[in-house]
Amino acid sequence: MKTRTIFGSVVVFFAAIHFASAIGGIETAPPASAPHEITFVQPKEARLENGLRVIVAERPGLPLMAAELLVRTGAEVDPDGRAGAASMTGSLLTKGTEKMSAPQIASAVESLGGAIDSGARWDASSATVVVMSDKAEPALSILADVILHPAFKQEEIDRLKNQTLDSLRVVLQQPGALARFVTDRVVYGSGEYGHAAGGTMETVEAIQRDDLVKLYKTYYTPENATLILAGDLTLEQGKKYAQQFFGDWKAEPSASQEPARSKAADWKPENIVVDMPEAGQASVTLAQPSIKRDSPDYYTGLVVNAALGTGFVSRLNREIRIKRGLSYGARSAIDSRRSGGSFVASAQTKNPSAAEVAGLLQSELKRLGTEPVQGAELKSRQAVLTGGYARNLETNRGLVAQIASLATYDRPLDTVNKFIPAINAITAADVSAFAAKYFETPSSLVVVGKAPEFLDALKKDFADVKVIPQADLDLNRADLVKVKQ
């Protein structure tokens, strides 16, 4: 029999144990004492005359400062056929300015003991630097230079293209990574989030310097940007730095037009297998469109997702890892963005168990509706979220990332201290309503692996399985299949 209960194993164990006295004479865990209240520093903000928003989280203690210059536009504006353009624009910021070459930028920041990084994600682009706080001025001076005066030299574009292509060659040989590319297409189709944020082999080749310069001129403006500083400094110091280094950034007349995209309204679930002959494991994913960041159901979604797939004792890990040993770890996520969102549940397993894992992912998703998350389970999932949130905010980098997310999605800064109460206010009824509202629609299935080892079994439980040989896969198309020449 495949299923067993945790109780069963403990009972068997009683016969085997050879050491019976309880530690400290206590046979069950001693009780916890009263909890200690947790609050986070409230970020403060100001605005420069050119429109740049400045946010400072004052956190004295260790002599460190983390900084991020955030631009509230990212890979969602990649032109058609140029997937990866926003990412490349972001990466090239630190690869040369009018005054400094790429090696000079790197050497200057690293000599300060820090690191500078830039790039784009969905809905945002950014450059970040972390240094000891006594080196804030030289570090911010370099951060401003890369944001205000990037050179986009052809030589650096070519170099970055080659590096990106080589990275893609490696990434596309990994079943889990390839499944994520496919899943984005399955959820968003030809919509703004459907393409690969980092590009594909074909689109990276196609990107021209003009694409990058155009994206930069359109979106890298002070009105569309936020400077976030956290660490051993005050708002006054932060404002002074912002004025000193970003005060000359010219406000451009904002003419940005969001490209028109198809909506996800016509979304239909499908079952896709990518046959990867060399796959050392199968990656199994269930996915569907989900809520946007400004949805009133956002916090409920986090709790529902935590019950399903966050942590060792989430439902997916209980069934797939703990009870059956089928995976090193299963997980799920709701990724809520400005104008769309996705729900993804996934696990990697040996090729022959792919169908079993696919069935378990599906039955656990259904069970959210039939066996409500309530009582101790609900409480524990709220604690997973609030505890993880608090740990993330312990570091300056974590705090900056959280503030950046709030700034990206126009959430008020006092949300920093409202997250924990908002999570704790979610009820079992909220969770059930969410499951009924969003998980009635079946999800899509994506399996990337050695198809001959699981396809027959998979077809027993999943209808209309579309099998795409790895060699025929085209990530640039919503239907994922190469056009035959």
Next chain:
Amino acid sequence: MKAFFGLVMLCFALTPALCGVEGPAPTQAVSVPPLPFKHMTLPNGLQVYTVEDHKSPTVAVQVWYHVGSKDDPSGRSGFAHLFEHMMFKGNEHLTADAFDDLTENIGGENNAFTAEDVTVYHEVVPSNYLDPILWAEAERMSALALNEQNFASERDVVKEEYRQRILANPYGEFYLDIDRKSFAVHPYKRPGIGNIAELDASKLPEVRAFHSTFYRPDNATLVVVGDFKQEELDGWIKKYFGAVSKPAEKIPRVTVNEPPRKEDKLETSYSAKAPLAAIAITYLAPSVRSKDAPALSLVEEILAGGVSSRLYQAMVYEQQVAQGVSCSADLHEDLGLLVFRAVLASGKSIEIGKKSLTDQIENVLKNGVTEAELAKAKNRLLTSKLLERETANGKANALGEAAVVYGDAARVNTDLAMMQAVTAAQIKEVLNKYITGKKKVVIEYLPESMKSARKEKSEKKS
């Protein structure tokens, strides 16, 4: 995730770098505040290190057992790591969910890792849960719930971990090869993640024996950092851990000595999964306890730490022969390896890649490093130590590593001063000490497509 660690995965292929142009490196103005730790030894031999710190209402608890993958029994590669997973199965008083109930379910976290010399169990909990988590750690030190069912199921999880880390990764076998081919006899040569056959061969009585042999108070170090009252904490530690008995048997230790290498070796293998060629050059290096260790950590920074490092600058940026490079001084308790690695850019031959890497090594052996490079490396290490100490868990990691792996807890505070005192002349000297006149192992890991290309070439030659 009850996770295996000590395997550096693809990270190095993504390390950016550029170098050559040297900005003036500023002088030190800040320093890392020392960790004011307290130490006690219980009568049963347990070592205890604590740091009271009320920055956030949480506390980090770690138990370091001085047993690692080098102690895997013969024919049981991967056993110490498999055993680590079994430590979460509870006992007569601890349910199988106990650790999750006392961490994850109340907003904390728990995990563990197995390295070459140590196995570490770590938790972060809201500080009002410190008392029960200490009790639970002491409980699993004293006894474990083991049965065929939970053993078979957890072994399957570990096999999936192996598949995920090694089989599903185009360079998984390459990483394993570095240790496998570099050590002649020392058990460091055996991958800590093991292999499917030896995991399958492992038996339940061996798990019980491993617990009674190595999981004992006189082979363990408890580290607690965070929001507690010292007197209350000491009372709980004595009550719970003091109740664990110390066995009379001696703790077995690995005594194998790795002999000096007699000749250079070239090891070539081919992969159907790897799209790009990879190469590693290794030399034997000293123990992490050696006085050369601080200089070697600076060597890592200068050669491959960050975008302006030498290897990245030369091989990735200027020559564009490599997609990624790394230099690591993988120093363990008994000895270590100095490893130079590169994943080549597509279209570059292994000969060109090897020559480029070798040229860089020879250059630094001959000409040493600049003062600016050294100052930059010191600043980078200093910042990374500060970042580590932002959290209670980071502080506990640093303290545990110094106490158990370095064999001297004080090094958590003295290493930085030692590192600051290293001169450019010492960097050159220490590199020459471990490379010049010493034998190297070269590991080539090539795409299958290069096999036929090479064969044709050698046929033409003959």
